[in-house]
Amino acid sequence: MQIDDASLVPYVRSLGLLPPGRRLEVEPAGDGNINYVRRIRAEGDGSVVLKHARPTLERFPEYEAPTERLLFEHAYGEVVQEVAPEEADVLPRVLHFDAEARALVLEDLGDAPRLEEELLAGRAPEAALARIGRFLGRVHSATRARAIDLEQRFQNLGMRELHGEHIFTFPFEPNEFPIPTEVRHEARQLLEPSLRERIRELRKLYYESRQALVHADVQPANILLVNGAPKLLDAEIAHVGDPAFDVGTVLAHLHLHLARRSNDPALRRAERSLLEEYRAGGGREKDLGRAYGYAAVEMLRRTIGAARVRAVEDPSAAVAALRHAASLLGR
């Protein structure tokens, strides 16, 4: 079933989640990059958010992605609820799930700021990052022993690959991404053969590890801060893989800012708390070295890949990020 602007209101009405007899108003939620995400408001009383996966991406209709991605997003929440119920409040509450329609109805978290905007504004919310660290440590440690069973349930191969190629392959091959000349030039200079070899090793680990359940897209654009508490969205790439990959993604986005604010004590504290709480939640120390490798690759792809971030819009910030990433990758 395909949900569109015409069928959305009768569909949501039929679920009985909002008070009856009210006019329902629809507005986009978020920036509509990948999925069809809408807020449905009952006049005067209550609202929900509906996320619907279509075969092509909303903003990039030239890309296709399997709609099963929404089933994996839902399954991720179910597993967290089962293995780490005390951490489940980090995920938005699910009000309704329709596997056939590829639709997930979530509690409306409102217009909470994203962690990405907080970092861009020069802040580094330590408590939120600590909580994300704890969450990841718990989910990784609680799913290790069942990784083999969970792997049967998380055959999210299409999304794992789409994501993986955008991270580990496309940015490092000839491409047409609109990258400023000086940034391209800097990347070519920095990415000497030994670093390229390290990227290939990490790519292999990303695809071949089967250690624990990973969310796989813990970027700060997917973390809303609701009264300071983090809410992690968008588990559509969840798979059984390398736990260091999740930690690396969070670290990357802190280090995109540390590249230019290396002495910012708030950013350093946030990084320390993230890692301390990751260990406290049961995350393994020995995964953290690899996490910095993944962080470096994520920084590179966010600077010279298809999905560049605002933190590196300015070419001098991009060059600083590339140098910082190369030093992390080489250490």
Ligand SMILES: Nc1ncnc2c1ncn2[C@@H]1O[C@H](COP(=O)(O)OP(=O)(O)O)[C@@H](O)[C@H]1O
């Ligand atoms: N439960 C929610 N409450 C409020 N806003 C939400 C909720 N879920 C998603 N959003 C908004 O929609 C955006 C896209 O949602 P997300 O799950 O990340 O989908 P996509 O796969 O399209 O990125 C989020 O960045 C956020 O702004």
Ligand SMILES: [Mg+2]
């Ligand atoms: Mg998202």
